[in-house]
Amino acid sequence: MIARRDLAVRVAARSDLSPTCFRLTLAAQEPLDASPGQFGMLSCGEGFDPLLRRAFSLAGVSRQGDTTEVELLIKEVGKGTTLLRHFALGSDLRLLAPLGNGFSLDAGPHRLALVAGGIGLPPVLFAAEVLAARSTGFDLYLGATSAVELLELTRCGRATSRAGGELVLTTDDGSRGERGFVTAALARRLSEGRAYSRVLACGPTPMLAALTLLARGHGLDAELSLEEPMACGVGVCLGCVVKLADGRYVPTCKEGPVFRTSELAPGWWT
Amino acid sequence: MSVRLNTTVGGLALANPIMAASGTYGYGLDLLEFCPPERLGAFVTKGLSPRPRAGNPVPRIVETAAGMINAIGLQNIGVEAFCRDALPLLRQRGPVVAVNVFGERMDEYVEVIERCEREDGIAAYELNVSCPNVTAGGIEFGHDPRPLERLTGMCRAATRRQLWVKLSPNAPDLVETARAAVSGGADALTLINTLRAIAIDAERRRPVLATGCGGLSGPAIKPIALRMVWEVHKALPAVPVVGIGGVESGRDIVEFLLAGASAVQVGTAIFRDPGAPLRILSELERFCAEHGVAEVRELVGVLEWH
Numbered sequence: 001m002i003a004r005r006d007l008a009v010r011v012a013a014r015s016d017l018s019p020t021c022f023r024l025t026l027a028a029q030e031p032l033d034a035s036p037g038q039f040g041m042l043s044c045g046e047g048f049d050p051l052l053r054r055a056f057s058l059a060g061v062s063r064q065g066d067t068t069e070v071e072l073l074i075k076e077v078g079k080g081t082t083l084l085r086h087f088a089l090g091s092d093l094r095l096l097a098p099l100g101n102g103f104s105l106d107a108g109p110h111r112l113a114l115v116a117g118g119i120g121l122p123p124v125l126f127a128a129e130v131l132a133a134r135s136t137g138f139d140l141y142l143g144a145t146s147a148v149e150l151l152e153l154t155r156c157g158r159a160t161s162r163a164g165g166e167l168v169l170t171t172d173d174g175s176r177g178e179r180g181f182v183t184a185a186l187a188r189r190l191s192e193g194r195a196y197s198r199v200l201a202c203g204p205t206p207m208l209a210a211l212t213l214l215a216r217g218h219g220l221d222a223e224l225s226l227e228e229p230m231a232c233g234v235g236v237c238l239g240c241v242v243k244l245a246d247g248r249y250v251p252t253c254k255e256g257p258v259f260r261t262s263e264l265a266p267g268w269w270t
Numbered sequence: 271m272s273v274r275l276n277t278t279v280g281g282l283a284l285a286n287p288i289m290a291a292s293g294t295y296g297y298g299l300d301l302l303e304f305c306p307p308e309r310l311g312a313f314v315t316k317g318l319s320p321r322p323r324a325g326n327p328v329p330r331i332v333e334t335a336a337g338m339i340n341a342i343g344l345q346n347i348g349v350e351a352f353c354r355d356a357l358p359l360l361r362q363r364g365p366v367v368a369v370n371v372f373g374e375r376m377d378e379y380v381e382v383i384e385r386c387e388r389e390d391g392i393a394a395y396e397l398n399v400s401c402p403n404v405t406a407g408g409i410e411f412g413h414d415p416r417p418l419e420r421l422t423g424m425c426r427a428a429t430r431r432q433l434w435v436k437l438s439p440n441a442p443d444l445v446e447t448a449r450a451a452v453s454g455g456a457d458a459l460t461l462i463n464t465l466r467a468i469a470i471d472a473e474r475r476r477p478v479l480a481t482g483c484g485g486l487s488g489p490a491i492k493p494i495a496l497r498m499v500w501e502v503h504k505a506l507p508a509v510p511v512v513g514i515g516g517v518e519s520g521r522d523i524v525e526f527l528l529a530g531a532s533a534v535q536v537g538t539a540i541f542r543d544p545g546a547p548l549r550i551l552s553e554l555e556r557f558c559a560e561h562g563v564a565e566v567r568e569l570v571g572v573l574e575w576h
Binding site for chain 2: 003004006043048049050051052053094096228229230231232234235236237238239240241242247248249
């Protein structure tokens with residue numbers, strides 16, 4: 001297991017990606033060895049409100065000289081993420097990372113299908129860039145409510161073309177790419193006979209539920225990065241559980257956040 | 271100056287007054303790189319029942335102002351798995367282990383204790399008679415003095431180890447339940463457990479948690495916990511108290527000691543910072559050094575009432 005650390009991090013850069021989403025780059029002195037799908041628990045300041053850290057999938061980790069740069073893509077949805085959007089550059093925060101498991105990135109007989117919905121992009125983008133660097137082939141399906149919420153298109157396009165795959169864009173309102181859900185775009189290609197060795201996905205729960213059914217229907221191996229509200233991120237509070245096929249509730253933070261659809265309980269999302 | 275941190279809870283000597291609270295530190299082996307259990311005065315296990323329990327559906331937790339509400343539903347691996355898998359590893363490290371015990375019936379509490387009695391490396395039992403999440407999971411014991419006295423007596427008869435009863439702040443009369451636990455044979459009282467609470471989703475017009483209500487913890491409850499520790503200490507000055515409720519700093523520990531606690535548990539703070547108990551311990555040491563306190567035990571119960 002990669003060693004977990006409670007890193008002292010500094011807000012090094014921030015840029016808006018959409019009306020609701022932003023990229024936060026954190027700088028740490030200590031090294032961080034993380035793989036796509038793993039996450040960190042980020043403090044939102046010193047006080048007691050908000051009390052808890054927030055869980056974010058890592059969107060990328062790189063080492064620049066003596067500094068580790070950690071990238072997070074964040075959607076402003078409440079108190080904690082609003083604070084994170086407004087911290088001054090140079091602010092000191094804590095990041096407990098890397099936590100949880102990651103996606104399986106080994107190549108198979110076919111390409112991989114990477115599927116991201118909305119702010120589910122970070123672990124998928126991290127996976128895409130790592131896979132592209134290894135020349136493992138994949139198609140990247142990126143869905144959002146509308147064109148302005150399609151995040152990091154340049155990086156997604158660059159990684160996908162480097163991997164020799166297709167970048168499929170979908171929007172609910174049809175303002176860019178194919179109209180409809182990203183899962184429908186994947187379903188169409190599967191019915192046309194496109195084969196994948198594995199699906200790696202992150203996104204809203206209804207999307208992951210649809211993917212679970214799609215994967216079962218096509219006998220596909222699929223790995224989903226799940227999200228549940230987390231207090232600790234390290235498996236002690238037991239707040240973020242998901243039900244497995246064997247009936248056990250396990251913490252997504254420790255046994256996940258990535259699960260194969262075959263190990264999850266049927267209807268795990270209900 | 272050097273500060274003597276050691277304390278005692280009933281007949282149990284502790285190297286320092288800080289414990290990790292039940293339900294926030296797993297079975298003692300989850301946070302080794304941040305807070306190894308042997309550096310604590312003691313740690314309390316996640317509540318153990320005779321058999322494993324799956325717990326409640328999600329959402330189980332929700333953050334509130336300076337606090338959080340949980341309804342985990344007493345999910346645990348069961349006493350057998352604890353004794354088989356965790357205890358041997360704990361014994362190699364040598365922490366002071368307190369096993370938190372609960373059951374749906376009185377004999378289940380005794381069943382957990384009897385299983386643990388076959389094992390070395392356990393110093394104390396903490397009876398959870400106050401978890402507000404599962405209707406049959408103990409709420410009646412903690413709220414009604416007579417069954418509480420009987421339950422404590424049955425557990426007392428099953429062990430010579432230290433026996434603590436963790437009291438519910440939701441009981442109609444806290445001091446009466448404290449007296450009942452002591453007459454049943456408790457060596458010490460842990461207070462307080464979480465406060466029954468609810469978070470409401472205004473959009474959906476529904477409770478946030480799947481179970482509706484849950485237990486409130488965190489800094490929001492500290493003033494209530496301090497008041498309850500002080501009231502029980504005043505009423506029963508000879509009975510050791512383990513204080514708990516919203517501790518985030520060394521200064522908070524001092525406040526609980528002044529109110530009458532002999533030791534103090536750190537709980538929700540661990541969720542914010544897995545190294546919190548050790549940070550708080552060093553803050554306590556610094557506070558004592560800066561205030562001329564040679565022994566933390568000097569602080570216990572010396573609150574001056576104007």
